[in-house]
Amino acid sequence: MQKLGIIGCGNMGGAIARSLPGKAIVYDSDPRKVEDLNKLADIEAASSLEDLLANVECILLAVKPQILPSLYPLLRKQQSSKKAWISIAAGVPLSVLAKELESEQVVRFMPNIAASQKAAVTAYAAHQNCSEEHIAYARSIAQSFGQAFALNENQFSAFIGISGSAIAFMLQFCHALSMGGVKGGIPYSQALEIVSATMNSTNALLSSSKSHPVELATMVCSAGGTTIEGMQALSEGAFDAVVMHAVQSSCEKSKAMEDRALLAQEISEKR
Ligand SMILES: NC(=O)C1=CN([C@@H]2O[C@H](COP(=O)(O)OP(=O)(O)OC[C@H]3O[C@@H](n4cnc5c(N)ncnc54)[C@H](O)[C@@H]3O)[C@@H](O)[C@H]2O)C=CC1
Ligand SMILES: O=C(O)[C@@H]1CCC=N1
Numbered sequence: 001m002q003k004l005g006i007i008g009c010g011n012m013g014g015a016i017a018r019s020l021p022g023k024a025i026v027y028d029s030d031p032r033k034v035e036d037l038n039k040l041a042d043i044e045a046a047s048s049l050e051d052l053l054a055n056v057e058c059i060l061l062a063v064k065p066q067i068l069p070s071l072y073p074l075l076r077k078q079q080s081s082k083k084a085w086i087s088i089a090a091g092v093p094l095s096v097l098a099k100e101l102e103s104e105q106v107v108r109f110m111p112n113i114a115a116s117q118k119a120a121v122t123a124y125a126a127h128q129n130c131s132e133e134h135i136a137y138a139r140s141i142a143q144s145f146g147q148a149f150a151l152n153e154n155q156f157s158a159f160i161g162i163s164g165s166a167i168a169f170m171l172q173f174c175h176a177l178s179m180g181g182v183k184g185g186i187p188y189s190q191a192l193e194i195v196s197a198t199m200n201s202t203n204a205l206l207s208s209s210k211s212h213p214v215e216l217a218t219m220v221c222s223a224g225g226t227t228i229e230g231m232q233a234l235s236e237g238a239f240d241a242v243v244m245h246a247v248q249s250s251c252e253k254s255k256a257m258e259d260r261a262l263l264a265q266e267i268s269e270k271r
Contacts, residue, residue, distance in 0.1 A: 004086075004141060005056035007049070007071070009033040012088055013062030015116035017041045019145035027052040053078040058086065058137065060109075061097075065089040065257060069264070072100040084134045086141065090160060091257025094127045094153055096265050104129040107138035110159050111145065112167045120146030121163045125153040157254035161247035169246050174199065 001022055006013045009028040017024045018041040027046040028034050034045045046052035053059065053075070063071060068089060072080075084105035087097050097106045104127045111122040122142040126135045142148035151159055174195045181191030205216060221227045 001140065002058065002137070003056050005046070005052045005059040006062055007052065007059060008062035008064075008067075009037045010062065011113060012111065012115065013060070014040070015113060015120075016060065016062065016088075016111070016141075016145055017043055018116050019118045019120075020141070021144050025052055025056055049074055050078055053080075053083065056083075058084040058134070060086040060088065060141070062088050065092050065261075068092060068100070076100075076102060084137070086138050090164065091157075091254050092261050093258050094125065096261045098127050099265060105134045106130060107135060108153065108156065109138070109142060110156055110164045111142065112164050114167060115145040118145050122146060122148045123151040123156060123159040123163070124148055125151055125156065157251045157258070158247075160254045161249075161251035165250040166247065169243065170199075 003022060004020060004024050006017055006024050006026045007028075009017065009026050010033060013026065013028070014033070014037045017026055017037060023042050023044055025044045025046050026034060026037065027049055034043075037043055038045065046055065061068065061071075081102035083101075083103060085097065085101055085103060086107045086109055088109045088111055090110070092108075094106055094108050097108065098104050106127045107130060108125050109122050110124075111120040114120045115122075120142075122145070124135075124138060124142055126138070139148055139150075149159075174192065177195045177198075178188055178191040181194065182188050186194070206213060209216060217231070221231060
C-alpha cells in the first residue's frame with residue numbers, strides 16, 4: 001500500500017496514524033503533537049508541508065475545518081492539483097475541497113475517534129470525477145482503522161449525528177449509567193467497567209440478532225419486574241426525544257457548516 005501523508009496530528013490524525021498498517025508521513029504546525037504521536041505510533045515526521053507533499057501521492061487532511069481556508073493556498077503552491085486527497089473535516093463539501101485543492105481526486109471521510117482502536121465507523125464519499133483507483137485506496141485506508149460505509153455525500157450530516165458525534169453521546173450515556181451505579185453503591189471505576197461490558201453484550205445481541213431493538217428490550221422487561229420501572233422513567237424523561245434532538249442538532253450544525261463553506265466559495269468566485 002502506498003504511503004499516506006497526514007496533515008494534523010491531533011485527536012483524529014493521531015488516532016488514524018496509530019492504526020494504519022504502514023508508516024504514515026505526518027506534519028503538524030505544532031511540533032509537540034508530532035513528538036507525542038511518535039511515542040505511540042511508527043511514523044515519519046515531515047519537516048514542512050513542502051517536505052510532506054514531495055514524498056507522498058495521497059494526503060489525509062486532519063485539521064479543524066476552520067483551519068482549511070488558510071491551508072489551501074499553501075497546498076496549491078505545492079501542486080495540490082497533482083495529488084490525491086482524503087478529508088475528514090466535518091462540514092466541508094467535496095466540491096469545495098476539489099475547487100480549493102484544484103484536484104478532483106478527493107474522497108471525504110467521516111470517521112470516529114475509535115480509529116485509535118481500529119474500531120472506527122467511517123462514512124466515505126468520493127468526488128464524481130474521482131478515479132476508481134483512489135476510491136479503492138481510500139476505502140482500504142478507512143478499513144484499516146475500522147468499518148467503512150459508502151454513503152451519498154448528502155447523508156454525511158445525518159451520519160455525523162448517528163456516528164461521528166454520536167460516539168460522544170454514547171460515552172455520556174455510559175457515564176450517566178455509571179453514576180447511577182455509584183448512587184446504588186458500586187464505586188465509579190467498577191461501575192464503568194460493568195457498563196462497558198454491558199455495552200459489549202448489547203452490541204453482540206443487536207448485531208447477531210435479526211430482531212428489532214424494541215423487541216429485544218421487551219424480552220428484558222418482566223411483567224411487574226425491575227426493568228419496566230426504569231423504562232417508564234426513561235419514557236417520562238423523554239429519552240427518545242432527547243436522543244433524537246441530539247442527533248438532529250449535530251446534523252443541523254454539520255449542514256450549516258456545509259452551507260457556510262459553499263457560500264464562502266461562491267463569494268470568493270465572484271471577486
Ligand atoms: N475529534 C473527532 O472525534 C472527529 C474529528 N473529525 C474531524 O477531524 C478534524 C480534526 O479534528 P481533531 O483531531 O479533533 O482536532 P485537533 O485539534 O485535535 O487536531 C488538529 C491538529 O491540527 C493541527 N494544525 C492546526 N493548524 C495546522 C496547520 N496549519 N498545519 C498543520 N497542522 C495544523 C493542530 O496542531 C492539531 O494537532 C476536524 O476537521 C474534525 O471535523 C472527524 C471525525 C471525528
Ligand atoms: O465535533 C465535531 O465537529 C467533530 C466532527 C464529528 C466529531 N467531532
